[in-house]
Amino acid sequence: GLKFGRDRDGLNFEPVQPNTLDAVVVPKGYQQDVVIRWGDAVLSDAPKFDFDNQTAAAQAKQFGYNNDFCGLVPLPGWNRWLMVSNHEYSSEEFMFKNWDANNPTEEQVKIAWAAHGLSVVQVERDHRSGKLVVSKDKRRYNRRITLTTPFEMRGPAADSKYLKTSADPSGKVVLGTQNNCAGGVTPWGTILSGEENFNQYFANGDLVTDATAKARNARYGIRGTASTRKWERFDKRFDLTQEPNEANRFGWVVEIDPLDPTSTPVKHTALGRFKHEGANVIVARNGRVVAYMGDDERFDYMYKFVTDECYMPGSSKRAREHNKRLLDSGTLYVAKFTGDSPASEIDGTGKLPSDGEFDGSGQWIPLAHNDRSFVPGFTAEEVYIFTRLAADKVSPTKMDRPEDVEPSLRNRRVYAALTNNTDRGKPGKEGATEVSPRLGNKHGHVLELEERHSDNTATTFSWKLLLVCGDPNDPGTYFGGYDKGQVSPISCPDNVAFDSRGNLWISTDGNALKSNDGIFAVPVEGRHRGFVKQFLTVPIGGEACGPVIEDDFVLVSVQHPGEIDGASANNPLSHWPDGGTSQPRPSVAVVWRKDRRKICD
Ligand code: FEO
Ligand code: CA
Ligand code: CA
Ligand code: CA
DSSP: OOOOOOOTTOOOOOOOOOOOOSSOBOOTTEEEEEEEETTOBOSTTOOOOOGGGOOHHHHTTBOOSSEEEEEEEEOSSSSEEEEEEEEOOOOHHHHSTTOOTTSOOHHHHHHHHHHSEEEEEEEEEOTTTOOEEEOTTOOSSOEEEOTTSEEEEESTTTTOGGGOOSSOTTSOEEEOOOOEEEEEEOTTSOEEEEEOSGGGGOBOGGGOOOHHHHHHHHHTTOOSSSOSSOGGGTOGGGBTTTOTTGGGGSSOEEEEOTTOTTOOOEEEGGGOOSOBOOOEEEEOTTSEEEEEEEBOSBTOOEEEEEEEEEOOOSOSHHHHHHHTTGGGSEEEEEEEEEESSOGGGOOSBOOOOTTSSOEEEEEEEEEEETTEEOSTTOOHHHHHHTHHHHHHTTOOOOOBOEEEEEEOTTTOOEEEEEOOBTTTTSTTSOOOOSSSOBTTBSSOEEEEEEEGGGOTTOSEEEEEEEEEOBOTTSTTOEETTOOTTSSOOBOOEEEEEEOTTOOEEEEESSOTTSSOOEEEEEOSSSTTTTOOEEEEEOOTTOEEEEEEEOSSOEEEEEESTTOOTTOBTTBOSOOTTTOTTOOOOOEEEEEEETTOOOSOO
16 A cells, blocks of 8 residues: 655545545545535524525525635634635525426525525534534624625725616615635635626626627626526616626625624725636735735636735734725736746647746736726726726736635745636637646646745746646646656646645546545645645535635535536435435535544644
8 A cells, every 4th residue: 555654744644535425535534524504594593494495584594505615714712713605606406396497486586696695604613522513502793695785895996987886876885796706814804705607697798789898798708698597587787788787796806804793795896807716815024915816717817916005913903994904905917927948848738848847937917006007998997897808908828717826824835726728729719838738628737826035016926837637647647746656636626725734735626537526635845745635525516615724624615516417406316415315405514533633643
C-alpha cells in the first residue's frame, strides 16, 4: 500500500476512493453527520417540514434549497458560530411531485422565491458526540433572506438610471438576491456572496426593443422569451418588456452581516456586475482590502477590487461600521495573463512546455475608480453595471470558467479554480494558451497567482498552474510536479478553501471521471506540494460545495443530491440523507475524527 509520510502539512488521512455511492464517504477513522437539511427549521416558529404539503410561508422560515457556499462566523465564547449558507437555486422537479414545468402554480413559484437566498443559523459543537448541531432555542441571530428581502444598492453606481424601476424609482432598494453561488467570510465578520446565473430568471430578452439594452442583456445570457421557471407570470419584474432594468439589479456581490439580524443586506456596485461566482478578501500589508472574484462563464474573466480605505482591526462598533463601508470605494481591475513559453509549445493536450511549467506573468487592468472610468466609451456607472462589456474593451484573458478565486492568508498567493471549458478550441472560439492549455478542457485546472512583492494591491503578478486536473494516468494532467502515481484523480474544481496550515482544499462540481463529486486536500508548500488526496465524496448526483475547514471538523454543502438523468420527485434515485424511500434533500454535513484529533494532525 501507499505510505503517507508525516509532514508539516499534516494531511495524514487515507484517501477516499472514487465511487458512486448514495452517501457521504469519509476516510477511515472519520465520521459524518447532517447539520441541517432543506426544510429544517431556521426561525423558531418554523413549521415542521412536510414534503407533500409545502407552503411559501413555511419555506420562508426553513432552510432553503440547494445550499452552495457555507461560511462560519464565530460568536463570542467557544465552539459557537453563525453558519451562513447560500441557497443558489430551486430544482422544482425534485421539490414537487408531478411538477408541470409549463404550468407552475403561484404557490410553487412563491415557495421557490422563499427557497432562494441565504440562511443564518446558530450552530455549536456537541462535545459528547463531536457533532456540529443547530443550537436549540437560541435563534436570536437566525435569519432567512429570500427573493423578497429588501437590499440596499451601494457604491458608485447606486443612484444609476439603469437601476430604476417602476416599483423602485430610487434605484436603491432591490427585493431579494438570487443564484447565490460561492462566497467568503470577511475579517469584519460579514459574508460576501456572489449572484451568479441571474440571467435565467428573466423573461423576454428577445423582445426588448431598445437595441443597446438588448445587446447588453445578451452579453449576460439574458435572451429568449418565456423563462424556465415562468416567474414572470406572477411578478412582472421578471418580464424585461415590462421592467427593463430589473435584471440590472442582479449579478452583484452582496454583503450580509449575520451578527446584526436587523441589518439591511447590501449589493456592492463597486465590485462590478457579472456572473459572480463569489468574492474572497485579504487585508494587504498596507491595510487596504483586496477582493478576488471570478466570472463563471466560458471565456470570461477574473477580477479584483482594491479598497481606497484601510481595514480597521478589532470588533468595536466603530471598527465594524468602518469596515462595512470599505467595499463602497476603490478600484476595479480585470486580469490579463501572459505565458512565458513559446506559443508553439502549447499543443492543446496539456503537455508541458519545455520549461516544465504552465506559467508566466500578468497584469491587473483598471476598469474604474469610483466616478472615474478607465474604459473608452464607458461612463463609470456603465463600467459597474455592464462590467462584462467594459472589460471586453480592454482585452483581458478569456479563462476556462473562473469559479472560486481565493487568497491564502498564509502565503498571500491567490488560488483560482478554472472548472472546465469544453468549448475551448471549438470553431470560432479561442484555442489553447499557456494559462488555458487544453482544448475541449473537460476536467479544469487550478491556478496559483502571486502578486508582485506579495503585495495584494499590486498591478502585476506572476502565475503558474498548480494542477491540470483529470485522471493522473492521462498524460495531459499535472499535479504540481508531484508523483502522479500517488495522487487522487480530480475533475472540475469549483470551490477552494484553506486549512490553518495553509493546505488548499478543493471541492468539485461535475466530475467527468464517472465518480461522485467530492472534496480534496493538497499541500501547496513543501515536499508534498501537488499531492492531491480525496477527503470525501458526496452522494450520487450531488455537487460538493462550500467546504469549511476548521482545525477539528470539516463542513461540506451537498447541493442537488440525486440530480441524475431520469430522476425526479416522482422517481427519486437518491435517498440521502434520510434513507429508506425518502426524497433527497440538499444539506450541510459535518465530518470529524472519531478520536477527536485535528484534521491536520
Ligand atoms: Fe454556481 Fe459557478 O457555480
Ligand atoms: Ca512556461
Ligand atoms: Ca460554484
Ligand atoms: Ca459550479
